[in-house]
Amino acid sequence: MSSARSDEDSVDWVGCLTYKSVATATPSARDLDILAARARVRNRSLGITGMLLFEDGCFLQSLEGPPRSLSALWASIKRDARHNHIEVLSEHIASARLFSEWDLLLDGRADSTPRVTGAAGTLPPAMAEHIARLVELALNADDQRVNAMIASFADQGWTSDAILSLLIEPAARALGDAWLDDSCSEIDLTIALSMLQLAGHAVRYSPSSQTIRNSQYRILLATAPGEQHMLGTTLLADQFLEAGWQVEMAFPDSDEALTNQMNAQHPDAVDLGLSEVLPRIGAIERLRSTVKQSRQAAGNYPTVISVGGRLFAEAAATAMSVGADHARTGLAGTSVRLAELVQKSRKL
Ligand SMILES: Cc1cc2nc3c(=O)[nH]c(=O)nc-3n(C[C@H](O)[C@H](O)[C@H](O)COP(=O)(O)O)c2cc1C
CATH class of the missing domain: 3.40.50.280 (Cobalamin-binding domain)
Incomplete structure (x- = not known):
């Protein structure tokens, strides 16, 4: 039993899970810090890394780690009374971690100030870099590289949901922000969006029920x-x-x-x-x-x-x-x- 466990957990593949949920009561900044501090200790012991965002009463969390440890943690998180309406956005196996440096990176705001959630600057560097790269390629109308980038994420095991919610949608919002602060023209924006649209067509969806x-x-x-x-x-x-x-x-x-x-x-x-x-x-x-x-x-x-x-x-x-x-x-x-x-x- 224990050898089966180590065999499964010692392979390079990591399980990745992203979900969003609604907080049952608005946590204070201190509540969030305590939650994250405790979570970090457990995540470290389980070999799990990830990020947790809290905004406008909702949590968004990405977790990655050995599949067995991840499912044990997921069982705990799902029954936590501090949130409900849990919705899994993506679940996949990948060959590399996105959040390798974080036991749990917390980005939370207890206030309700609107924030540009998709903007690259609010995400951990690994993700932010991918999004910035996608934005740059799209602004350069480099359809071949845009498509190659999306295809390479799919080849690494990213699901269509992950590609949409962690890459294409944040890139679209980052482009919107660039236009709003005059860093790009309307025509640049239009061309870049059509690049994202083309790239989106290449996303492969898994068969439905x-x-x-x-x-x-x-x-x-x-x-x-x-x-x-x-x-x-x-x-x-x-x-x-x-x-x-x-x-x-x-x-x-x-x-x-x-x-x-x-x-x-x-x-x-x-x-x-x-x-x-x-x-x-x-x-x-x-x-x-x-x-x-x-x-x-x-x-x-x-x-x-x-x-x-x-x-x-x-x-x-x-x-x-x-x-x-x-x-x-x-x-x-x-x-x-x-x-x-x-x-x-x-x-x-
Ligand atoms: C939104 C949210 C995210 C959480 N993320 C983690 C986490 O990444 N790691 C962790 O150990 N606990 C996390 N927790 C706390 C767990 O749900 C749980 O309380 C804790 O792991 C203790 O588990 P147990 O009740 O099964 O002993 C989170 C709780 C909430 C509400």
Whole structure:
């Protein structure tokens, strides 16, 4: 038994797990420090490294280490009453660690100041470097190197979810920040985003469950009316197609155009995407009205309404205020979560 353990744990492969969760009570800065200090001691003894972010009432944690130790720790973390609504964003095996220098790097803010979570500067150097490199290649319109970079992460065992949530989405936000502080022009931004879009097409998704495939669910993937950034919507299209959904897309310029399309198609779910690049803080009111009209257009047909974009990635709580059934805080795993919601809505 003990030799089996050491055999499995002594190979070079490390298990990697990234999840997000919601804090059951807002921890103070001191609470977070205590949590991280205790966690570091245990992580060190288990050979686990990682990072923990706390922001806007949510935790985001990446952990990596010997698979057996990781699952023991994961069992403890999952039953910890300090958080709930735990959602695994990625789980994979890799040949090298990203956080090799940290037993647990803590980046937390007890206040609710909005922070650019995807900006390279807030991430550990290994990740920040990858994102900065991707941004640089995208700004240089170097599609070959962008694609080669994404392919090399996939070859190392990164899942599609990890590539989306740890590389492409942070890179898109970093590009948005570069544009906001005038470090790049609008045309540079547009070209760079199309590079990320191309790279996103190369991401390989793992097959979804047969149940979802057999259900032949239909989704309308739409940019929120008037939204000109379509990176999120187009990357979702690949994900949903790969998962066996029937996909329609829309880039409507008005609520009316959107609701016409909904009336014509009666999708099982509709996703309304704001920019993945810019925070669009001012878009809430308008989106609330779009959601309301979409619900009216759905009529008696049980259409699940999902919203997403950088705004929701950085302040998930905003989701509730627009009246949607679901707000994605990232692109990863959306097809699975919406399938669950559609299934649930059918049972009501
Ligand atoms: C968001 C969050 C992240 C945590 N991360 C770690 C961690 O990386 N390492 C760790 O030992 N404990 C971590 N903990 C604490 C564990 O959940 C648990 O309390 C601790 O490992 C003791 O485990 P036990 O209750 O099974 O003895 C975390 C708790 C929370 C709420």
